[in-house]
Every structure is written in C-alpha cells, then in structure tokens.
Amino acid sequence: MSEGLAFSVFTELPAYTAAVAELPVSAALAENAHGAVAVVPGAGDWWQGMLAARAGGAAAVVLADPAVLPLGAIDLKQWPGDVPVIVERPRIRPDLVAAAVAARRGTPARIITVECAAPAAGLGALICDGFGWMRSLAGGAVAFQSSIATVHSRIALLHAGDSQGGTVPATLSATAIGGPHAGGLLQVLALGEVRTEVTVDQPAGLARVETVTEEGSLRAPERYESSARLALRRAFDACLADGPATDLAELLHDMELTRALLDA
Template sequence: MTTPVRTDLAPYRVAVAELPASAVASRDGDGAVAVVAGVRAWWQAAADASAGGAAAVVVAQPAAAPVEALDALASVADATPVVLERPLLRADVVAAIGGAFEGVPAAGALAVECHAPDLTLAVALRDAIGWARVLAGGPLTLRAGESWGGRVLGLLETEHGAAVSIVAAPQPGAPSLGRVRITTIAEVRVEVDADLDTALVITDAEGRSILPARFESSERVALRRAITAVRTAERPFDLADLRHDTALAEALLSAPTA
C-alpha cells in the first residue's frame, strides 16, 4: 500500500521515487503527505496544508520561526502529524543514540559549540540546543545568557542539575547550515559533531566507538517518518521539541550584554 505525497521540491520527488513500496507522487494535497519548504513564513504554509486536508505535513529544513508562530501552528495542526526535517538534528541519528546510550551514566556537564554564517546562526543555535536536550535526556532551563554582535554565551541546566555551557558565533567560512559540536563531561564521554554529516563518538575505558555513517538522505528519513505517522496514527513530537529549542535560542540571542 502506497501513501500519496504532494511536493514541488526536487529532493523530495527523489525521495518519493526511492520509496516505491510506500510512497507515490500526487498532485492533490487532500489526504496526502504535504511537503512544504521551510522558508519565509513556512509555519503558515504548514497550517494551510493541514487545513487543506493533508494527512501529514513535512517541513523541509525549517528556518527560524517565532515561538508564537509555532504555538499557532500547533493549535491549527492539532490532529495533523507534523514532521520537521532538521539536517543538523537528524531523527534517525537521534534514534540511534538511544541504543548507543544504554548503560551510559548521565553527564555532569555538557559543552556546546556552534558557529554558522550570519543568516543561519539562529537555526544552528536552535539545533545545537536540540542536541543538548537529546544528550541531557530532557528539557533544559536557561540560567544565564549574554549576547553581543551575534555572539552568544549561555548557561543552561538539565532536569538533573547538570550544567550546559553554550558558545555560539557567526563565522563566514562555516558550512551553510552551520556546525555544532557537543561534548559531555563524564566518565564516559560522548561527542557529537554535526554539520551536513553527523558523527557520534563514545569514549570510555575500553576505547572509542563511532556511530556508523548514515547514507540515507535527510529528506527520505523525514518522508518515511511522515508516512509511518499516517499509517500508525502516532503523533511525532517534532513541533514541541522545536518550540523548546526555539524559545531558548530566542532568549540567548536577545540576552543583554552584561
């Protein structure tokens, strides 16, 4: 059984062609998985797709969005699964980490570094916070922050009281989507290095283990997740997670200089 997919984006048309057993291209958005580009007011495009009868909505590489806009989208799309393609925070890598983390003690602290071109720093910072949330195993709380000239210093805290330090800055030579590096400070050290390719390294007394490289495109991962959500009626937590990460990124970027 195939699920109809409505998209005008070339990478997603390729993803549909690569999933012949589960996806088929459609010109009609009603009852289909609707793919919208994550540019400009993408949250409104996603809301319109939901209101137009889409079975699920995929947002391709969502740009920075105000928290209020995300709340409005969550309200409108309450019954519609929304899947977000975040290339710096790939859902398949996050899922793989769950197994890799089994038996790893909680970190006492996390260090987060983030750099990106000016235009994409807000998105890179948002996704860096997302990685910190994943590695911490739950939501984070802002304790202190300072910003000047686009540069950010921040201190967050996990639910278990671990400190999360963040340094972010614009860099013209950085990858277009930015680059994120997170290191846990613990007996077992976990390192995530995310840009267009994401690497995960776990170091303990026995040596270093590296998560295998992922060869599937982020577009195909997002499309598969949306199709699964339609078929199982399970709601992904993408919007709630994005709101959490966005709220903290907004607070850090607007924090006054001490």
C-alpha cells in the first residue's frame, strides 16, 4: 500500500496502467509486487506468475484473462487462502452476470444452451467462459455427462445444479473458425418461463444481456467501465473483505470442464 492512497498496483499491462490512471484517489502504480495488488497476465503459464507474485509479497493478485492450462499445471496446495485472487474474465463480467441473474427474479431456467465459435488457439478460453455463464445462470455447479467430437467442433451434454438441489439440462457446442485473429463469439440461452439471452461478440466489442418475460423485453445497460478497472476495484474490495474471494475456485471448476471437453 502507498501512503496517502488506498492501494498500490504492480502491473506491466497497458490496460491496467490505464485503469490505475482512472482511479487516482484509490490507486497508484508500484515498482514491485510487495504489499501491492499484482496483476498477472493470463497468457502462458499464469500459475507460475501467480506464485511469483505471492513470493514477492503481493497483497492480492488480479489474473488477467487467463488461458486454459494443461492438466497437472496447478497445485492448489501452493496457494495460501490469505492472498485473494480476482480473475478478470472479460467475456463473463461480474456486473453483467449480476444483471442477468437479477433480471430473472428467481425464476429457474429449464434448459441452458451455450454456443462458442473462435479460432482454435482461443477456443479453450471461450469454452471456459461459456461454462461460467452456464454455472451462473443455473445457480450451481455444472457436471459433465458426455460429449461428441469432430475435427472442428465439440458438443457437451451436461447438467447444472441449482442451490436447492435441482438440476437443469444443458448443452455446450464449440466450433473452431477463421484465422488466428478472427476473434470469438459466445451466445448463451437460458430458457424457461423467463428467457435470458447473452451475446458476447469480441470482434464487434459487443456484450449484451437481454431478458424476456411476459411483461416484455429488458436489456441490461451498456457497461462503459473497462474490464480491467472493474477487476482492480474488486481486488481492492477483496483486500478489505473478511471472506475469501471465489473467483479462482470458479475458474478452476470451469477449466476442469473445458479440459474434459477438449480432451474427449
């Protein structure tokens, strides 16, 4: 922490440097991770980056847009619970998830479908976020049942449990498309008495949540705050909170499902 400011932030990522500049009262850039919120890039072996931040004395870690790591790359015994981890997942922003869940007003989904399309190199991360949306809208953990694989696509059959012990049938389909810079498209439908439609179009810079009820259609307001700035604010809150952040556990759950589908 920096004297006169709430938190110091150690980062080399331009998006986070800009986010710190947008939070002049609550944040300032730091020269190292000691006592700071350390931002770890999600490309490559980010687990080792997190361990390095911990060894450097980081007060908290922000994991920025993580890739899906191979099985066995993570050993949770190496991570202490007193160092909170906030995961920035731009395609499944917590504020959009909260808006989508609140708009359903407690009405359960009867079936959930997720469609992902991206270049092969980025398909894993998109699938992982698709599972995250599925879990969030179902209100409970997602369990893998079976899968179908072709050369360019994967289809998973799953069920998701709500907090009352019920289950929701779900499917996820993923297709590899285009070249390495084609971007990705994620669409989620939660169907029932209330319909929730989520569209994340990376090339267009679009993230939309729409809810349809018997009273009409409601679209969540557009978010102007950057994903990086939101992640920093959540990291500051996590440093002050009594309970542990759930981001890492949720990411690893979604990643386990992703690996099961990709390796099928």
